[in-house]
Amino acid sequence: MFKVLITDPLSPQGIDILRRAEDVQIVEKTDLAPEALLKEIEDADALLVRSQTQVTAEVIQAAKRLKAIGRAGVGVDNIDVDAATGKGIIVINAPDGNTISTAEHTFAMLIALARNIPQAYQSLIRGEWDRKRFVGVELRDKRLGIIGLGRIGTEVAKRAKAFHMDVLAYDPYLTPDRAEKIGIRQASLDEVIQTSDFITVHTPLTKETRHLIDSRAFEKMKPGVRILNCARGGIIDEGALLEAIQSGKVAGAALDVFETEPPGDHPLLRLPQVIATPHLGASTREAQENVAVDVCVEILHILRGEPFKNAVNLPSIPAELQEKLRPYQSLAENLGRFALQATQGALCSVTVTYSGELTGLDTAPLTRTILKGALSTYLSDVNYVNATFLAKERGIRVTEQKVSDLRGFTNLITVEVVTDRRRRTVSGTLLNGLGARIINIDGYSIDVLPRGHLLLIQHRDQPGAIGRVGTLLGKHGINIATMQVGRRDVGGQAIMMLSVDKPVPPEIRQSLARLENIETVQEIDL
Numbered sequence: 001m002f003k004v005l006i007t008d009p010l011s012p013q014g015i016d017i018l019r020r021a022e023d024v025q026i027v028e029k030t031d032l033a034p035e036a037l038l039k040e041i042e043d044a045d046a047l048l049v050r051s052q053t054q055v056t057a058e059v060i061q062a063a064k065r066l067k068a069i070g071r072a073g074v075g076v077d078n079i080d081v082d083a084a085t086g087k088g089i090i091v092i093n094a095p096d097g098n099t100i101s102t103a104e105h106t107f108a109m110l111i112a113l114a115r116n117i118p119q120a121y122q123s124l125i126r127g128e129w130d131r132k133r134f135v136g137v138e139l140r141d142k143r144l145g146i147i148g149l150g151r152i153g154t155e156v157a158k159r160a161k162a163f164h165m166d167v168l169a170y171d172p173y174l175t176p177d178r179a180e181k182i183g184i185r186q187a188s189l190d191e192v193i194q195t196s197d198f199i200t201v202h203t204p205l206t207k208e209t210r211h212l213i214d215s216r217a218f219e220k221m222k223p224g225v226r227i228l229n230c231a232r233g234g235i236i237d238e239g240a241l242l243e244a245i246q247s248g249k250v251a252g253a254a255l256d257v258f259e260t261e262p263p264g265d266h267p268l269l270r271l272p273q274v275i276a277t278p279h280l281g282a283s284t285r286e287a288q289e290n291v292a293v294d295v296c297v298e299i300l301h302i303l304r305g306e307p308f309k310n311a312v313n314l315p316s317i318p319a320e321l322q323e324k325l326r327p328y329q330s331l332a333e334n335l336g337r338f339a340l341q342a343t344q345g346a347l348c349s350v351t352v353t354y355s356g357e358l359t360g361l362d363t364a365p366l367t368r369t370i371l372k373g374a375l376s377t378y379l380s381d382v383n384y385v386n387a388t389f390l391a392k393e394r395g396i397r398v399t400e401q402k403v404s405d406l407r408g409f410t411n412l413i414t415v416e417v418v419t420d421r422r423r424r425t426v427s428g429t430l431l432n433g434l435g436a437r438i439i440n441i442d443g444y445s446i447d448v449l450p451r452g453h454l455l456l457i458q459h460r461d462q463p464g465a466i467g468r469v470g471t472l473l474g475k476h477g478i479n480i481a482t483m484q485v486g487r488r489d490v491g492g493q494a495i496m497m498l499s500v501d502k503p504v505p506p507e508i509r510q511s512l513a514r515l516e517n518i519e520t521v522q523e524i525d526l
């Protein structure tokens with residue numbers, strides 16, 4: 001039974017999906033105090049949140065079984081994604097479900113800001129009839145500067161064009177092709193800031209975008225500019241905005257989000273030029289249904305070990321590529337495990353070489369699997385999510401290359417590991433209809449099924465060495481299932497690769513290593 005903890009209000013349409021799942025126990029506790037969350041998360045398998053719950057490193061550390069954190073929405077700035085990645089916890093979001101709602105909300109704010117609608121309404125319900133004070137401005141022919149032209153920014157741009165606005169956008173990751181397709185002009189941040197009549201931000205809140213609009217930016221703006229933030233508090237420096245409004249530089253601002261939420265008695269909210277909503281961008285029935293359904297479906301997939309999408313801490317793999325790589329996954333993991341177990345010592349670097357039909361594919365997911373296999377030799381909590389992160393954290397160099405040398409196979413994966421003790425190279429292939437095989441170790445050709453208990457013995461190619469190994473294992477009741485011998489020169493260095501029916505205890509391995517002409521003995525468990 002999987003415990004799914006829900007700590008922010010989620011649409012019942014999503015929760016019902018989990019309710020119908022026989023392997024899920026739902027614990028729905030919104031407004032948990034931080035201490036109570038630390039307790040409740042301990043035995044949870046998944047956590048579902050919106051933007052309110054602060055999923056800090058402390059919360060993630062307290063979790064003993066957590067496999068996934070689902071964000072029913074876009075922004076994950078309330079989740080310590082690095083801490084989750086370090087612990088191998090998948091973080092997913094629901095990026096598409098609230099785009100239209102947030103774009104429409106931004107547009108509602110834009111019009112309300114241009115025509116002073118909230119202020120006029122307040123005045124009217126106070127019993128006044130003031131038509132002079134609330135004279136607004138038209139949107140037609142005004143320049144709208146959009147900072148961040150992703151999903152929401154693009155929808156805002158389309159609506160602005162319908163209102164005959166002159167749309168300019170700054171987004172460092174926007175290609176000229178996309179800008180042309182949307183029908184807007186791409187510009188530098190400075191041009192957007194200096195020439196726009198309205199400026200709206202639609203970036204995530206990151207180290208790069210925090211206070212992207214600060215006092216220096218306000219200085220460069222056109223007098224009378226109007227500012228909108230329906231993305232994240234903190235992209236605009238609230239102190240600088242306050243000064244810019246008070247000085248008369250900025251004519252008005254529309255804010256849906258704040259650096260601290262709720263903002264409390266914020267000085268910006270006391271200014272008549274500021275209109276605001278309490279983070280309502282995604283608050284429509286449609287958006288909430290969309291994001292809750294999306295995230296609940298995906299969380300079930302993750303818990304059940306099925307393919308899923310929208311992971312924030314994993315690169316997304318197109319379904320077609322996943323299909324092509326799937327047969328190689330187990331070989332890749334076993335090559336990683338084999339290489340490091342056969343080598344021992346502190347891992348310094350891993351080089352993976354792909355040949356044959358693999359050269360035409362994006363093999364990064366396989367390299368990640370190889371790393372997972374290798375690191376699982378000495379780390380207990382390594383998984384597909386944190387393998388690359390843990391390797392980086394430990395300063396392990398990971399290199400991927402593609403070559404045409406196939407040695408007669410249609411596909412070939414070669415893993416070279418370098419530890420503080422030695423270097424080892426292991427190659428494997430997927431044989432058509434016969435499954436995976438390890439076909440080479442350090443240049444010695446072999447043919448071994450990568451599974452079960454294996455013994456890798458390095459010896460000198462002398463008469464009697466093989467017999468002595470067989471006799472000693474037999475004496476201790478260890479049955480040899482298969483044995484392969486590889487050598488380069490007669491009488492020189494050689495290897496034996498044995499698969500045995502049960503684990504070989506350390507004292508027997510030591511006895512084997514003391515036999516005449518035997519040099520090293522490594523046990524490998526796959």
Ligand SMILES: NC(=O)c1ccc[n+]([C@@H]2O[C@H](COP(=O)([O-])OP(=O)(O)OC[C@H]3O[C@@H](n4cnc5c(N)ncnc54)[C@H](O)[C@@H]3O)[C@@H](O)[C@H]2O)c1
Pocket residue numbers: 074075095098099102147148149150151152153170171172173174202203204205208209230231232256257279280281282283
């Ligand atoms: N108010 C709300 O209720 C609400 C609802 C949904 C989303 N949001 C916020 O809106 C943000 C945008 O959502 P989205 O779905 O459009 O995301 P998105 O990922 O589709 O778009 C973000 C865009 O910002 C751009 N960007 C990143 N760094 C930038 C920088 N330094 N300068 C300029 N552009 C930069 C990216 O290239 C991308 O195109 C989310 O991150 C979230 O914080 C708020």
Ligand SMILES: O=C(O)[C@H](O)COP(=O)(O)O
Pocket residue numbers: 050051052072073074075076098279281282283
């Ligand atoms: O990033 C988002 O999706 C929005 O800010 C919505 O946040 P919410 O789920 O708390 O409304």
